[in-house]
Amino acid sequence: MADSALSIRTITEADLRDFQGVMAWAFLSDPAGEDSKWLKVLEPDRAHAVFDNDEMIGTAAILSRQITVPGERQAPAGAVTVVSVKPGHRRRGVASLLMKTQLHGMHENGEALAMLWASEGAIYRRYGYGEYATSLAMLTMPTRMPFHNNVHVSDARIRQVTREEALPVMREIHELVWRRRVGWLSRVEQTWDVQLGDREVDRNGLTSYRYALHPEGYVVFRVKYAGDSGGPANELHVRELVCETDQAYADLYRFLLDMDLAASISFYTAWDDPVLHMVDNPRKVRREATDALWIRIVDVDRALPLRAYSSDVDSVLEVEDSFCPWNSGRWRFTVKNGEAAVTRTDDPADVSLDIAALGSVFLGGLRLSVLRHAHRVVEHTPGHVDALTLAFLGTREPHCPEVF
Numbered sequence: 388m389a390d391s392a393l394s395i396r397t398i399t400e401a402d403l404r405d406f407q408g409v410m411a412w413a414f415l416s417d418p419a420g421e422d423s424k425w426l427k428v429l430e431p432d433r434a435h436a437v438f439d440n441d442e443m444i445g446t447a448a449i450l451s452r453q454i455t456v457p458g459e460r461q462a463p464a465g466a467v468t469v470v471s472v473k474p475g476h477r478r479r480g481v482a483s484l485l486m487k488t489q490l491h492g493m494h495e496n497g498e499a500l501a502m503l504w505a506s507e508g509a510i511y512r513r514y515g516y517g518e519y520a521t522s523l524a525m526l527t528m529p530t531r532m533p534f535h536n537n538v539h540v541s542d543a544r545i546r547q548v549t550r551e552e553a554l555p556v557m558r559e560i561h562e563l564v565w566r567r568r569v570g571w572l573s574r575v576e577q578t579w580d581v582q583l584g585d586r587e588v589d590r591n592g593l594t595s596y597r598y599a600l601h602p603e604g605y606v607v608f609r610v611k612y613a614g615d616s617g618g619p620a621n622e623l624h625v626r627e628l629v630c631e632t633d634q635a636y637a638d639l640y641r642f643l644l645d646m647d648l649a650a651s652i653s654f655y656t657a658w659d660d661p662v663l664h665m666v667d668n669p670r671k672v673r674r675e676a677t678d679a680l681w682i683r684i685v686d687v688d689r690a691l692p693l694r695a696y697s698s699d700v701d702s703v704l705e706v707e708d709s710f711c712p713w714n715s716g717r718w719r720f721t722v723k724n725g726e727a728a729v730t731r732t733d734d735p736a737d738v739s740l741d742i743a744a745l746g747s748v749f750l751g752g753l754r755l756s757v758l759r760h761a762h763r764v765v766e767h768t769p770g771h772v773d774a775l776t777l778a779f780l781g782t783r784e785p786h787c788p789e790v791f
């Protein structure tokens with residue numbers, strides 16, 4: 388429970404310096420260092436600070452974004468970020484107060500979805516966020532690998548260009564592509580600065596970004612110089628690979644794989660990145676999984692109909708949500724022709740689950756059946772978990788390419 392000396396409010400311009408200071412202490416960065424890039428995207432009326440008397444000790448913010456959900460639809464979602472509590476003030480309920488203020492506010496504003504990237508895996512389930520709503524693969528592969536015989540590489544020209552030349556083209560391509568990929572987010576102008584700002588402090592010993600344009604896609608990468616008496620072993624670290632067509636995807640991967648003086652490629656990418664099946668030796672592509680986006684269903688009855696479903700189903704869900712109690716209880720969830728309706732019911736439950744489990748499966752990646760085997764979902768009427776699993780499942784793994 389929060390201390391009685393604690394208060395919370397949205398911030399103003401005058402609070403930005405303290406806000407940045409709390410973040411720096413919390414994230415172990417240099418309090419006298421450069422301004423955090425996150426300040427560029429803050430919406431002050433959606434950024435909260437907690438005070439212990441007059442001292443600011445906690446921060447959290449919501450960015451207004453759209454996310455693409457199954458059915459290639461766009462849904463508004465609050466992107467929760469910069470949750471931080473000053474060391475010395477922790478484990479007194481400050482983060483819990485921030486989470487509650489955000490989620491209750493979103494409920495009042497009619498925003499049905501929240502999402503975040505978790506700094507640690509043990510924090511956010513208690514607030515109803517579901518893990519592995521999207522997964523991320525850390526791919527590493529050697530260059531020079533040939534493609535499978537069926538993969539055609541076109542003769543489209545790929546041009547390495549300056550940042551100034553690349554940015555307007557990249558904006559146009561991204562604007563088309565994010566609307567087709569489940570888990571991808573809308574960008575505002577400042578997002579480009581945050582995601583691809585290329586400040587010296589963000590380079591970690593790598594080069595500045597290199598930009599390459601294809602008529603239907605682009606790639607942004609850095610180089611890490613390496614090598615010894617055996618020759619150059621430079622690494623290409625891909626930041627973004629965004630393509631309107633599968634052809635551009637193959638062409639740009641080929642461009643990277645054939646880069647002279649480079650020995651390897653690494654890329655935090657979609658778990659089901661097709662490159663694994665494009666190369667002639669898939670085992671040479673090393674793939675390490677990690678959780679990416681966590682989804683919080685803020686309002687069950689408004690969130691579930693936002694997406695399309697893969698098959699018809701009619702089940703009563705008993706939802707447990709102590710943090711946002713308006714979701715708790717039994718809901719009839721009916722899908723007809725891909726469209727969902729959600730209504731309150733007194734009928735007996737077919738399936739019981741907590742709100743975080745629903746968040747985990749919302750984008751169609753994680754299977755509900757897996758959560759049943761993990762003791763997180765209980766089936767009361769045989770067959771309903773399998774039917775729900777198939778209804779929620781998407782055609783590709785959801786993927787969120789940007790940390791916010």
Ligand SMILES: CC(=O)SCCNC(=O)CCNC(=O)[C@H](O)C(C)(C)COP(=O)(O)OP(=O)(O)OC[C@H]1O[C@@H](n2cnc3c(N)ncnc32)[C@H](O)[C@@H]1OP(=O)(O)O
Nearest residue numbers: 413468469470471472477478479480481482483503506509
């Ligand atoms: C979306 C994002 O912004 S992710 C970034 C999150 N921020 C960071 O990682 C920065 C460093 N850490 C911090 O600033 C703080 O430790 C925070 C924000 C993670 C937690 O703040 P606190 O005010 O200490 O959390 P609070 O006191 O509300 O804790 C609530 C519960 O979460 C638990 N908890 C909090 N942090 C952690 C953690 N890192 N690991 C495990 N459990 C945690 C507490 O033990 C408590 O459990 P209980 O309800 O069972 O008693």
